[in-house]
Each structure stands twice: as C-alpha cells, then as structure tokens.
Amino acid sequence: MKTHKFTQLQKSAVAALVALALGQSSAYADLSVGSIFGQTQQGTVVSVKNLDTGLKRELKADASGRFNFSQLPSGRYQVSAGGVNREVQVSVGTGTPVNFSAEAIERLSVVGSSINPIDTSSVESSTVFSAAQLERLPVGRDISDVAMLAPGTVRGDSSFGKLASFGGASVAENGYYINGFDVTNARTFLSYGRVPFDGIGEQQVKTGGFGAEYGRALGGVINIVTKRGSNDWKFNVSSVWTPSALTAHGKNVVSRVQAEPGSREYYSAYRSDDESDELSYTLSGGGPLIEDKLFIFTLLEGKKDSSDVYTVDRSSRSENDSPNALAKIDWYLTDNHILELTGIYNVEKTDYQIFMNPDDKYYTGQHGSLRTAYTERNGGDILIGKYTGHLAENFTLGLMYGALNSDAAYTTPDPLPGNECPLVDVYDQSTDDVIDVGCWNEINIRTLNFGPDTDEREALRLDAEWVLAEHTLRFGVDSETFTSSRAGTSYSGGVFFRRYTPLDSPDRWNGVDVAPGAHVVRKRTRETPSGSYEVKNSAIYLEDSMQVSDNLLLYAGLRNESFDNLNSDGVSFVDAENMLAPRLGFSWDVNGDSSAKVFANAGRYFIPIAANTNIRASNWQAVTTEYYLYDGTVDARTQAPNQLGAKLGDTLVSGRNTSPDPATVASANLEPMLQDELIIGYQRELADNWTGGVRFIARKVKNGVDDYCGRQAFIDFAEDQGYSDFDPDTLASCIILNPGRDLEMDMDVAGDGVLQRVTVPNSYLQLDKYKRTYQALEFFWERAQQDNWFLQGSYVLAKSKGNSEGLVNSWLEDATPGLTNDFDHKVFVDGTDGDLSNDRRHTFKLYGGYQLTSEVELNANLMVQSGRPVSCFGYPPFSVDEDEYAVFERYAPSTLYCRNADGQQELTQRGQFGRTPWTFMLDAGVSYRPEAVKDLVVQLNVFNLLNTQRVTEYDEKGDLSLEDEGQNPDFLNDVNYQTPRSVRLTIRYSF
Structure with a gap:
C-alpha cells in the first residue's frame, strides 16, 4: 500500500534506497514517530544519528542482514554501516528503507521536494505532508483543508464546518491526534483540539487500512506531529493576511416568493455585503538548552480576525484577537531513553455585537443601533507527556499521558x-x-x-515492540475518560x-x-437539567508483521475494544466489552526490487457512542x-x-421531567456500530521520476446505532401481550437501538412500577436495517521533484449508498451524532435507500509546483468534483388524532413524504431530484525568495482563482408548514454556493 512522504531525496536514488526494502518487516505505524529499516551484511554494526538533535543508536544486523530502528522522532538521519553513510528523512508513522548493497544515494538540495518511494513495508493507506510542503502549496490553514489533498476525501456539508469525509463515512467518524494523543472531541466527534498551524511539523492523513493500534474511527485519521527544537537555534517570524478588500462578494439568493425588491421576503439568502478580514502573526523559536540532550521549541500566535454579517433586519460584527501558544520540550536522558512534553493553549475568545438595521429597513448592508454584545469562549489547553525507552536492541517501550480541557461556546455575560x-x-x-x-x-x-459547558479528556497509553527473528510483534493498551458537562x-x-x-x-x-x-x-x-457525563473507552491490541520471504510481508493484528457510557449519576446505560476487531494484510514486492507492489488489507473498526448521547438520551427534557x-x-x-x-x-x-431509568435508555442487546473494510491495490514505477497505482476500497457498516422515539409500537406490543395498564409516558423519550433488529429492553409493561425484560419484535417498530456501503476505485500518481517541477494527483470513482449517512445527517444539518432523525420512526426510513449525501461519484485532484527562476516558484491545487444527491423533505405524516402527533409535531421537515401539487403528502425517494452541479476549484500561488535577503519568503495565494460560484446545495424543504397543504415555493431554489475568491498574503523570515 502506498505511503506518501515528502522528503529531500532525489528520485533517481529512490530505487537504490528501496531495492532491498522487503528484507525487513517494518510496518511501523506509531502515532508520533517513524522508523528506519533495511539490509546489509550479517552481523554488521549499523548506527543512526539524527542530524538535528545528535540522537544516536546502533545495533547489529541479524543473521539475514536485516536491521530495524523503531520509534525514531521524525527528522533527518545519517545511517552508517561498514563505513558507508546514507542520509534519509524519517516521517511520522512510516518506515524509511535503507539499502547498503546498492550504489550511494545522491543528495538533493531542494527543500520540500516530494519523493514517494514505493513503500513495500506497510499495509496502510496514508499521506504525509511536511511543514515545508504545507508552506509551499496553496492550501487552507486548517488540517481538514490539508486532508482534502489526499485521495478518497471529500468536503462535508458546510453546516458542519470545513470537515472532511473519508471513504463515504460521515464527517463525525474521524480520529484526530497530536503527538500521539487523541484530541477528538468525544461530545460530538465534530471538532478536535487544535494546534497553531505554523506549529505543525508533519501531518499524516490515514485514509484506510490502519493498524490495530488505531481504533474509534470509521472514516479516517489525521495525525499531527508538532515542530521541535534542534541543536541549532532557529527563529521564525511570519504574518498571514487575508484582506476583505481582495475577497469576492458572495452570491445572494432571490426567493421565488413574489415580493418587491427591498422587502424582507425578497431574499432567502443575503451575502453580498458580508465581509471578513483575517490576520495572524507568529513568532517561533527553538534550539538546545543542553546540546544533544535538552531541546525546546516555542511558538506564539496572535490574531486579529473580524467579520461583518448582514441579514434581513439585523447584522453582527465579530472580532477575535486571542493569542494561541505551543511549547515542546524533548529531553534525551540517554540515546535510548527520551522524555517529551507538549503544551498547547488554544482558547478562542470572540467578541460579538448584534445590531438592528438602520431606519428599520431591510437588507441595508449597514450596522444600525446596538442590540446586544457578548463574548463567546471556545477551546482550552492540552498537555501531553511521553516516554520512549529502547530497553534492548529488540525491545522498545512507549508510555504516553494526555489531558485536554476545553470550553464549549460559553457566552458572557451569562x-x-x-x-x-x-x-x-x-x-x-x-x-x-x-x-x-x-x-x-x-x-x-x-x-x-x-459556569461553562466543558469537555475534558484524560488518556493513558502504553505501546511496546518486540522483534523476534522474522516477526515484529507490537502490543499495547490505551484507556481514556471523557467528561462533558452541560448546563440546564x-x-x-x-x-x-x-x-x-x-x-x-x-x-x-x-x-x-x-x-x-x-x-x-x-x-x-x-x-x-444540568449534569456531567462520562464516556470511558479502553482497548488492548496485538499485531505481528512477519517477513515470510524476501519479498512477501504478512500482517495480522487484533484489537479488543470496550466502551462505557454513563449518565449524570455515574450509572452505565451502554456498556460494551471485549469487541474484537481483527486486521489482516500483505505486501508483495512483485519483482523483488520495489518497482512494483501488490497489496491488500482487511479490517474491522468500531466507533464509540458520543458523549452527546449521554446528555440527550440519559437525561430528561x-x-x-x-x-x-x-x-x-x-x-x-x-x-x-x-x-x-x-x-x-x-x-x-x-x-418527560424526570431522568429515565438507565436500564430503559438503550437496548439490552445493543451491538456497537462497526465497519468492515477491504482494500486491494497495485502500484509501480511508470517511468523515470513517475510512480502510479490503483486501489479498490470496499466498506460496509454493520450494527448501525441510532435512536427510536415513537410510542405507538410499544402501545401495540403491550396490548397484544395482554397488558392493559401500560403507560407510554414511563418510556424514555427515545431509545438507543440497532435499527432493524428485535429490541430487547426493560419496560414497565404491566404498569405496576416494576421493570420487566421484554423483547419487542421489529415487526412493531417496522425499521429497516441500518445500511451504508462504500465502493471506490482510486487511481493515484506522482511525478517527483526533478527539473524544477513536481506533480501529484488522484482520480476517484466512488459510490456511497444506503439508508443512513452515519452519525450525523447532512440532509437536515443534524449534528447530534448517533441521535439523528434517521430512525426516530418508520416514516423517517421510508424511501431513504439510495445514494447518500457524501456520494461524490467523481473526484479529480491535482497539485504541484514549478521553480520558474532561482527566486520565483509557482504552485497550484485543483479539485474537480461531481455533485451530491438532491431530495425532498416534508413533515412527518401524522394527523392530530394519532398518538405519535404529540411526539413529532415539533419536528422540522425531515421525512421523504412531501406534498404534491394537489397538497397531498406522497412518498418520494432519496436522490429523486437529481444532483447539484459539478464544481471546479483552482487555487494558485507564487512565492518569491530574494537572493539578496536570505531566508525571506513573500507569498501570494489566490483561492478559487476563477471565482467559480456554482451551487453546492439546493433548498430541499418541500412542505410549507405542518398543516398547510401548500408547497414550499423555494423548493429546489439555490441555498449555498462555492466559497468566493479570496487572496492570502504571507511574509516569512527565518534567522
């Protein structure tokens, strides 16, 4: 499986570098480090030295001449054996092959060139971007923007922010890590602990096939390693400005309601007067406190962001000047024992002012009288500590502790x-x-x-690696507790x-x-009510990478997951233990020289239940x-x-106005949501400096989890069982279950205050099984940096279908993971089987750069993508005399029952109304590095260069109101467009 890396090695040397790569099993995919492996003569002493920190290690090659240095911090290394030296780049989560039987490797002095050897030692699908690469490419300063460069990712619905969807999964099914610590927000899975963008040393994007040490994600994993200090004191100052004056105006949407221009009904979306201005400035520095022993890197980021938004009769202005900071300490007690400490401060305080329009007019594009003002606080701090010990030549131990504290949209005054x-x-x-x-x-x-709603996470993780002849055994355990508090x-x-x-x-x-x-x-x-809620997750894993022959690597892993969700009284309502997730894979070097590879990976992945479910389901409203x-x-x-x-x-x-009994909140036979994945691929060298490949990916969700909120099914069940005193008000408001399966639960079915374990057949609930499948063909290619240019790209043909998008619902902009409307009642399931919201049938990506002169470099980033399915949403089809009416009358249009021209509700189908148009997005940049001022870079990036603003979302609301028989006149009218053109100016100076 191809692992993308951005290094400084010339492509002509890559074949030599990897010629005997399969001589050592090095499928090392650690969260924050990499490895060096290869082959030399039997018994040869091999040493590595980090050229930036002086870290040294050595060992003897085994009887077959193989060697493996694991858990190495990323960076530049010199590898020596038998008097021959090689210089290589180690990247996070990947193995770097070194061959001492081939000719010497040339050194190329082009910083940030993208050389991606065919890594025959790994069965994962991942892409690694270095800090230098991120500085060169015209890409947004957000890790989700960077993830969009990788094959198999598409942009999620704008209502969830800028998050990426991986391999057909919803945007709430990804994992996010910083220096080995899981910083995913377990309340909603829709945010993560952030690090200042200029503090990123490397970003690894895992799109599939990840090993047993990873779990709790069905989509992808974004893994960040921060910058660190070295033996040379280095400082950097930079300023990044996106001025509103150079940003194109957004498009308004004129309503189809017949109204005069200037009236409040004229626009259904008004954006043309909105403005935003973003300015950040960064000072960073790092170096040795004790040479070769103790290093520090610090970064301070300042902001001055402002935004003005104008609506029909009021407007708002927001300002954010919150400083953020990063500090990283690396202490090499000895070459075999390393301590790391990372601290991040990422509080965002945004001041808001809300104005009424002047003169009581509509759509003025001006601020009038001040209505109110407040400050919203998000974010907090992150602390990560890690110990790495090489206790023997063949045994390595890692121990990590992490803590995260974050406020969730706390406004003051309160x-x-x-x-x-x-x-x-x-x-x-x-x-x-x-x-x-x-x-x-x-x-x-x-x-x-x-006080504020808060999210807190504490995690402890232990990983070990033990090399025994042809086997590389890795095993570990991790445990985390996530606590969310919410005010009533x-x-x-x-x-x-x-x-x-x-x-x-x-x-x-x-x-x-x-x-x-x-x-x-x-x-x-x-x-x-108010309360505090816990989610406790734990796992143990074991994996073996076995080199069965010189050109065949087999991988097998097993992960044992446990999830525990507790209510505000500390009582479990979902407790899933010992869920087994096997992983299997192989890598075959077809020709024995790393010029062609066949690979495959199969695995099972579980995802826990979000803390928001604790708050919503185990609480009362x-x-x-x-x-x-x-x-x-x-x-x-x-x-x-x-x-x-x-x-x-x-x-x-x-x-209800009392908390439900924990035993009544979830199905007693609930199975956690899981996904099975299969990846098969082929990759080869195409020509000098060119590599390419193809992957087939298949994913299938099993045991989907959501909630059911109907009452009539239980009334009918109790009546058929002869219980005449059953009171549906004794039920929890909604019950967590596996849709399509019989529901085993505790009910006061006799109406005597005593809970009984009963099984309600699915014939009463009438829910279809939870379905989501994803199939894709990924074609990827790369032209390495040579003759002043490089190019990388992919084309993905994909199909995502089923009756549920996943933990969130883009249709309805429903950001309550695992508690969407999808299975609240059978009427929400009717007609839903079809192409899902993240189904983008065709996605073409291309990015690269050209060194025009010694001072000027051009870069570009292109994405062309087909549209998403369009449906019609109507109100739940219940009449006022039905028992379900009281439950569902407050729902927005969220079923596929829409009113026709005669005012009658009729069932439509998912995706029945076509698709949104294809989109075309071209970003371009130019960098100027004057020879007269060394280490100065002036950069201009233009996003959406052609200012294409095609429709990305239509109004899918078909009904006008709950009891009105009229159709929504704006049905299928435009709602959202592509982001308008913007310009980013950057100045960097290093010294």
Whole structure:
C-alpha cells in the first residue's frame, strides 16, 4: 500500500534506497514517530544519528542482514554501516528503507521536494505532508483543508464546518491526534483540539487500512506531529493576511416568493455585503538548552480576525484577537531513553455585537443601533507527556499521558440582558418566513452560576515492540475518560410564543378549524437539567508483521475494544466489552526490487457512542405545546400576546421531567456500530521520476446505532401481550437501538412500577436495517521533484449508498451524532435507500509546483468534483388524532413524504431530484525568495482563482408548514454556493 512522504531525496536514488526494502518487516505505524529499516551484511554494526538533535543508536544486523530502528522522532538521519553513510528523512508513522548493497544515494538540495518511494513495508493507506510542503502549496490553514489533498476525501456539508469525509463515512467518524494523543472531541466527534498551524511539523492523513493500534474511527485519521527544537537555534517570524478588500462578494439568493425588491421576503439568502478580514502573526523559536540532550521549541500566535454579517433586519460584527501558544520540550536522558512534553493553549475568545438595521429597513448592508454584545469562549489547553525507552536492541517501550480541557461556546455575560423577556417570533404563513421580535437576546437561558459547558479528556497509553527473528510483534493498551458537562436550559423568559400571520382563507390548527383572519399563537415551554457525563473507552491490541520471504510481508493484528457510557449519576446505560476487531494484510514486492507492489488489507473498526448521547438520551427534557387564538394585540416591549384567547385542541406533551431509568435508555442487546473494510491495490514505477497505482476500497457498516422515539409500537406490543395498564409516558423519550433488529429492553409493561425484560419484535417498530456501503476505485500518481517541477494527483470513482449517512445527517444539518432523525420512526426510513449525501461519484485532484527562476516558484491545487444527491423533505405524516402527533409535531421537515401539487403528502425517494452541479476549484500561488535577503519568503495565494460560484446545495424543504397543504415555493431554489475568491498574503523570515 502506498505511503506518501515528502522528503529531500532525489528520485533517481529512490530505487537504490528501496531495492532491498522487503528484507525487513517494518510496518511501523506509531502515532508520533517513524522508523528506519533495511539490509546489509550479517552481523554488521549499523548506527543512526539524527542530524538535528545528535540522537544516536546502533545495533547489529541479524543473521539475514536485516536491521530495524523503531520509534525514531521524525527528522533527518545519517545511517552508517561498514563505513558507508546514507542520509534519509524519517516521517511520522512510516518506515524509511535503507539499502547498503546498492550504489550511494545522491543528495538533493531542494527543500520540500516530494519523493514517494514505493513503500513495500506497510499495509496502510496514508499521506504525509511536511511543514515545508504545507508552506509551499496553496492550501487552507486548517488540517481538514490539508486532508482534502489526499485521495478518497471529500468536503462535508458546510453546516458542519470545513470537515472532511473519508471513504463515504460521515464527517463525525474521524480520529484526530497530536503527538500521539487523541484530541477528538468525544461530545460530538465534530471538532478536535487544535494546534497553531505554523506549529505543525508533519501531518499524516490515514485514509484506510490502519493498524490495530488505531481504533474509534470509521472514516479516517489525521495525525499531527508538532515542530521541535534542534541543536541549532532557529527563529521564525511570519504574518498571514487575508484582506476583505481582495475577497469576492458572495452570491445572494432571490426567493421565488413574489415580493418587491427591498422587502424582507425578497431574499432567502443575503451575502453580498458580508465581509471578513483575517490576520495572524507568529513568532517561533527553538534550539538546545543542553546540546544533544535538552531541546525546546516555542511558538506564539496572535490574531486579529473580524467579520461583518448582514441579514434581513439585523447584522453582527465579530472580532477575535486571542493569542494561541505551543511549547515542546524533548529531553534525551540517554540515546535510548527520551522524555517529551507538549503544551498547547488554544482558547478562542470572540467578541460579538448584534445590531438592528438602520431606519428599520431591510437588507441595508449597514450596522444600525446596538442590540446586544457578548463574548463567546471556545477551546482550552492540552498537555501531553511521553516516554520512549529502547530497553534492548529488540525491545522498545512507549508510555504516553494526555489531558485536554476545553470550553464549549460559553457566552458572557451569562445570561445576556433581556433574559426575562419571552422568546417571540412571527411566522409569515404566506412566505414561510420567520421574524424575530421582542426584547429577548438568547433562545436558551442556562442554569445560573453553572459556569461553562466543558469537555475534558484524560488518556493513558502504553505501546511496546518486540522483534523476534522474522516477526515484529507490537502490543499495547490505551484507556481514556471523557467528561462533558452541560448546563440546564429553558426558553428565554420561560416560554416561547410563535405568532402566525392571519390567512384570508379558513385554516386548521391542532385539529381545530379556525375562521379566515384569525390570529393564532403557539405557546411552548421546554426545560432540561444540568449534569456531567462520562464516556470511558479502553482497548488492548496485538499485531505481528512477519517477513515470510524476501519479498512477501504478512500482517495480522487484533484489537479488543470496550466502551462505557454513563449518565449524570455515574450509572452505565451502554456498556460494551471485549469487541474484537481483527486486521489482516500483505505486501508483495512483485519483482523483488520495489518497482512494483501488490497489496491488500482487511479490517474491522468500531466507533464509540458520543458523549452527546449521554446528555440527550440519559437525561430528561420536558416539552409542552399549546395553540391559542388571540385578538392580535401584543405587548409593546416583549411582542408577546397581551392575552390568550380560546385554546385550540389538546395540550401536546413530549419528553418527560424526570431522568429515565438507565436500564430503559438503550437496548439490552445493543451491538456497537462497526465497519468492515477491504482494500486491494497495485502500484509501480511508470517511468523515470513517475510512480502510479490503483486501489479498490470496499466498506460496509454493520450494527448501525441510532435512536427510536415513537410510542405507538410499544402501545401495540403491550396490548397484544395482554397488558392493559401500560403507560407510554414511563418510556424514555427515545431509545438507543440497532435499527432493524428485535429490541430487547426493560419496560414497565404491566404498569405496576416494576421493570420487566421484554423483547419487542421489529415487526412493531417496522425499521429497516441500518445500511451504508462504500465502493471506490482510486487511481493515484506522482511525478517527483526533478527539473524544477513536481506533480501529484488522484482520480476517484466512488459510490456511497444506503439508508443512513452515519452519525450525523447532512440532509437536515443534524449534528447530534448517533441521535439523528434517521430512525426516530418508520416514516423517517421510508424511501431513504439510495445514494447518500457524501456520494461524490467523481473526484479529480491535482497539485504541484514549478521553480520558474532561482527566486520565483509557482504552485497550484485543483479539485474537480461531481455533485451530491438532491431530495425532498416534508413533515412527518401524522394527523392530530394519532398518538405519535404529540411526539413529532415539533419536528422540522425531515421525512421523504412531501406534498404534491394537489397538497397531498406522497412518498418520494432519496436522490429523486437529481444532483447539484459539478464544481471546479483552482487555487494558485507564487512565492518569491530574494537572493539578496536570505531566508525571506513573500507569498501570494489566490483561492478559487476563477471565482467559480456554482451551487453546492439546493433548498430541499418541500412542505410549507405542518398543516398547510401548500408547497414550499423555494423548493429546489439555490441555498449555498462555492466559497468566493479570496487572496492570502504571507511574509516569512527565518534567522
């Protein structure tokens, strides 16, 4: 399997470098280090020396002449054997082959050239980007942007940020690591602990086939190694500026509702006046505190970012000038014992000001009077400690401890002014437009004096490697505890009023007919409690890389996973133990000279249940909804009705106001979500400086996990079993299960307060099995740096289909992992089998660079991609006299039942309405390195050079409202476009 690396080796030397690569099994895929392996004469003493830190190690080649130096910090090394020296680059998570039987390797002095030998020692699919490569290429300053360069990745829905989807998985199924520490946010899996971008030494992107030491991810893994100090004191100052003046304007979306220009209904999206300005400046330095022994690297990053966003009747301005920092200490106690300490500070404090439009006009593109101001705080700090000990020539031990603390969108003051005002808005029934009115500022008021919502992670990991003849055994254990706290909430003022504009025709509300011109208001209350919730994950693993012959490597691994989710009382409601995840693979050097390779990998991967599930499922939420007539008069300040009139229909109650028994929250026979993966590939040298290959990837999700929120199935089951006193209000609001399987659970089915273990057949729930498959052909190629240019690219033909995208739902922008609407009731499953949201049938990527002169370099990055499927979403098709109506009436359009031209709900199919257009994105850059000023770089990058702003998302909401028989006039209208052109200016100076 191909491992991409960016090194400084000339391509002509690569064949010599890897000629006898298969002589040693070195499928070393550690989280933060690499290895050097190869072959020489039997019994020869081989030594390695890090040219930056002086680290030295030596050992004797075995009876077959093989040698392997594992757990080496990445960097430049000199390898010596029998009086011959070689200079190589070690990259994170990869093995670097060295052959002392071949001709001497030339040294090439082109920094950052991309040389990717055919690594016959690994069965993983990964790409490694060095800091030098990231500085050269026109790529966003975010690790997800970098991941988009790798084959098999596509951009996820914009509602989830800039996250990447790997191999058909949702964006919430990836793993993120910094210096060996898992920094994935286990609350939602949609964020991660961040390191200042200029502090990245290397970024490894694993797209599949990773070894048994990795788990808890179904998509991909992004693995970061930070920069570190060396024996030379080096400093760097830089400034990166993306000015708003050089950024193209975004496109507005004109609504199909017939309205006059300038009226509030005219635009369904308004962006043309939005502006953003980003400025960062970095000072970094590193060197020896004690030569060859103790090293330090520090970085301080400052920011001055601002953004102005204008909407229909108000606007906002945000400013962020939060400093971030990184410190890394490496202490070589001896050449065989290393201590590392990493500290990261990544707090982001953003100041917001909310304005009303001047003169009460719409779409002004100007700030008017200040309505409110607040500060939002995110992020925190990360601490990582690691010990590496080479206890013998054939035995290495690593021990890592990590701690992460992070605030989650904490606003101050808490609460904001206006918290006594009820939440009020006005729903225009003719346009489907919602207008915020009144004196409130926050939708949800948090429990007073609770403090910020926080996420904390503590992890301990031990890894060992033991080389026994042809076998390289690796084994280890890791354990982590993730704690999420959340404040309880209620609506501002304790109540939410939604006023509906009158219609000229008769209307119907909550099962009651109302006359033309009637004023209707919905009154809703909602309350949730505060709490702290834990997720405990642990694993042990064992793997063996066996060199069965000179050109055949076999790999076998086994990972044993355990997940434990606890409620706020510390009681488990999901406890899965001893889940076995086997991994198998091989690498065959076809010609025995590393010029061609056949490889394969098969594995099983589990993913835990997010902490957000603890918060949502094991907690309680009480919601009551009532509809009233009123006379149309409102309070001048709050805009709430002065007096409620006749009540329309019954009070609708959903949820509960007490925590459910942990035994009732999840299926007793719940199986954790897993994915099986198969990769088969071929890679070879095509010509001088050119390599290429093809991979086939197949993935299939099994035992998908989601929640079910219906009630009628349990009512029918109890009735059929002869239980006449069953009360559905004793159920948890939603139950976590494996869709499509019989549900084994505890219920008070007899209505006597005693829980009984029962099995509810799936024939009552009527849920289809959770389905997601991904198949792809990846073609990849590379032209190594030679004659002043390099090129790398891929084409992927892929198909992702099923009835669920995964832990999150891009359709509905539903960011509640494992608790989406997908299986809340059978009506949400109907029609969903088809092409999934991340199904991009064709993706073409190409990036490279050309050294125009000794001072000027040109670089470019191109991605061409086909569109995503388009569907129609309507309200759940329940009438007011059905028991399910009280549960699902507050749902947004989220089923495939859409109203037709006659106003009747009919079932549509996933992807029935075509696809979004193909997109074309070209980024370009030019770098100037004046010979007169050594180590100065001036760089200009232009993103979306041609300013192509094609549609990336359509309005898929088909229904106008819950009980209105009209269709949404903006159905299939544009919603989002490609990001407009922007320009980034960079100045760097090293000394």
